[in-house]
Structures are given as C-alpha cells and as structure tokens.
Amino acid sequence: xxxxxxxxxLGFIHANAGIDRSNIxxxxxxxxxxxxxxxxxxxxxxxxLSKHFKKNISVIITDTMxxxxxxxxxxxxxxxxxxxxxxxxxxxxxxxxxxLKFTQIAxxxxxxxxxxxxxxxxxxxxxxxLISGYKFMQSxxxxxxxxxxSEEEDLFR
Amino acid sequence: xxxxxxxxxLGFIHANAGIDRSNIxxxxxxxxxxxxxxxxxxxxxxxxLSKHFKKNISVIITDTMxxxxxxxxxxxxxxxxxxxxxxxxxxxxxxxxxxLKFTQIAxxxxxxxxxxxxxxxxxxxxxxxLISGYKFMQSxxxxxxxxxxSEEEDLFR
Numbered sequence: 001x002x003x004x005x006x007x008x009x010l011g012f013i014h015a016n017a018g019i020d021r022s023n024i025x026x027x028x029x030x031x032x033x034x035x036x037x038x039x040x041x042x043x044x045x046x047x048x049l050s051k052h053f054k055k056n057i058s059v060i061i062t063d064t065m066x067x068x069x070x071x072x073x074x075x076x077x078x079x080x081x082x083x084x085x086x087x088x089x090x091x092x093x094x095x096x097x098x099x100l101k102f103t104q105i106a107x108x109x110x111x112x113x114x115x116x117x118x119x120x121x122x123x124x125x126x127x128x129x130l131i132s133g134y135k136f137m138q139s140x141x142x143x144x145x146x147x148x149x150s151e152e153e154d155l156f157r
Numbered sequence: 158x159x160x161x162x163x164x165x166x167l168g169f170i171h172a173n174a175g176i177d178r179s180n181i182x183x184x185x186x187x188x189x190x191x192x193x194x195x196x197x198x199x200x201x202x203x204x205x206l207s208k209h210f211k212k213n214i215s216v217i218i219t220d221t222m223x224x225x226x227x228x229x230x231x232x233x234x235x236x237x238x239x240x241x242x243x244x245x246x247x248x249x250x251x252x253x254x255x256x257l258k259f260t261q262i263a264x265x266x267x268x269x270x271x272x273x274x275x276x277x278x279x280x281x282x283x284x285x286x287l288i289s290g291y292k293f294m295q296s297x298x299x300x301x302x303x304x305x306x307s308e309e310e311d312l313f314r
Contacts, residue, residue: 005312013226015312022260023251064262068225068313069170071306072243072263074270076227086229089278094180103179103278105221106229113231114271117291121246121260134274149228155162155172156225 038079
C-alpha cells in the first residue's frame with residue numbers, strides 16, 4: 001500500500017489518481033481508468049443529453065485528486081463541453097477601478113469541487129449532479145485542456 | 158510585473174497569494190494581507206454571528222490561489238470554526254464493500270470553491286456567501302490547519 005504521484009498521458013498530475021480500484025468489483029482483476037478522451041466524452045454526453053431533453057446542456061466530467069501542499073482530495077474537471085472552463089478577468093476592473101493583471105478563474109474546477117460535495121466518494125451512488133442557475137459562458141470550442149498548465153509555464157516545478 | 162510563489166508563515170504555499178493589491182485604493186501605499194490568525198478570526202465571527210442570529214453558525218474564511226499543474230485560481234479555506242474541514246472516509250466501504258484506504262475529502266476547500274463562484278474576483282461586492290442545506294460535521298476544536306500538508310508528508314515536494 002503506497003502513494004504514487006502520476007503524470008497521466010492526458011496531462012493531469014496527481015497523487016493516487018487516474019487508476020482506481022475503488023467502486024469496482026475487486027474479485028475481478030481489473031482497474032478503473034480515466035476516459036481516453038474526456039473532452040470527447042463530454043461532447044458526446046452534451047450532444048445526446050441536449051437532444052434528449054431539448055435543452056442546451058453543457059457537461060463537465062470530474063474526478064477527485066490529491067494536491068501538493070494541502071491535505072484531502074477535491075473534485076476537479078477532467079473533461080468538458082460547451083462551457084468556458086477558465087474565466088479571464090485580466091483587464092477587468094476591481095472595486096477601485098484598478099485593472100486586474102493576473103486573475104483567471106478556474107470556474108470549471110470550482111463547479112467540479114461543488115458537485116463533488118454532493119456526489120461523495122464512498123457508496124453514495126450519485127454519479128451525476130445537475131447544476132442550474134449558474135451563469136457560465138458557453139462555447140462550442142472550449143474544453144478542459146485549458147485547465148492544464150504547460151510545464152514551461154509552471155513555476156511550481 | 159512578475160509572479161511569486163510564496164510560502165506564507167501560516168503554511169500556505171501559493172502563486173501570487175497572501176499579499177494583495179487588488180480591491181484596495183492604489184493611491185495609498187498599502188497592501189492587503191491575510192488575517193494574522195484566520196482560525197481565530199473565524200472563531201470570533203462564528204461566535205458573534207451565532208449569538209446575534211441565535212443560531213449555530215459555522216464559519217469558513219476563504220481566499221483564492223493559483224495551483225501547481227493547473228491554470229486558474231480556485232477558492233480555498235484559510236481559516237474555519239465549528240466545521241470539520243477534512244472528512245475521513247478511510248475505513249468506510251465503497252459500493253462493492255471494499256474498504257477505502259486513502260480517501261480524505263477536503264470538504265472545506267470544496268465549499269470554499271463553491272462559494273468563490275458566487276463571490277467573484279473583481280467588483281462583484283459579495284464578500285459573504287451563506288451556505289445552507291449542506292450536512293457537515295460540527296466540531297468545536299476543528300480548524301483549517303488540518304488542511305495544510307506537512308512538508309514531511311508531501312510527496313510532491
């Protein structure tokens with residue numbers, strides 16, 4: 001029993017994530033992997049749900065991860081469709097009219113964390129959470145890859 | 158204009174956090190710091206709000222932070238009172254009756270991320286979010302220091 005830090009080929013870097021043995025039958029010699037292309041999975045779900053319910057439904061696919069520096073796992077976004085995952089506040093003004101220089105908000109990760117509170121991690125059997133009332137930006141072309149920081153831009157490494 | 162990775166004396170490690178010049182008057186030569194003892198501030202707020210409203214009110218104080226490996230900032234917890242920040246699912250069973258070995262959930266950080274969606278980062282003027290309906294564990298002694306991973310236990314370092 002150990003802990004692994006894994007860089008997934010999709011670009012995610014986590015402790016104990018991406019390969020899961022919980023919530024599957026451990027009598028069988030199998031593990032649970034991430035979707036091969038989470039953004040594509042989100043796109044397919046978004047399109048088929050939108051068609052079925054005759055509404056414009058955006059989709060976020062989440063997992064939970066361990067983090068550097070902090071204890072406990074939190075929900076985050078591995079794939080998405082029809083939602084801007086990152087809101088760029090750079091250039092906008094704060095309360096005093098000062099221009100924000102750095103602020104980009106990972107709203108898809110915040111929505112993932114919020115939904116994770118309702119989904120739970122053990123035997124809650126709540127794989128889907130419906131988010132309503134939150135004003136997000138739709139986008140046909142946005143996906144969750146925008147949330148992955150390139151190695152060159154990552155000062156933490 | 159640069160980016161700093163800062164280890165705050167309170168134990169937080171972030172990019173561009175802990176010392177803020179946004180949402181203050183930049184004509185004055187001042188910066189905005191974190192509370193000196195965020196758990197104590199949360200305790201005082203919790204006690205005075207509980208007294209005023211004659212209800213048992215728990216408090217989470219949040220900030221937003223940049224993260225390793227991922228783009229965008231998210232809300233997280235810097236101080237708290239009367240809420241277990243970390244839910245320990247270790248020893249509990251999953252859907253198949255398997256015992257969870259690692260799972261501790263940083264629910265205070267997930268609540269902070271959820272509330273951050275409503276607070277915004279620019280000129281929204283929403284410094285307080287009321288969370289209701291979420292079943293958390295109350296605790297007189299719990300605080301947000303449980304969310305900070307000790308250097309010895311941090312495989313990412």
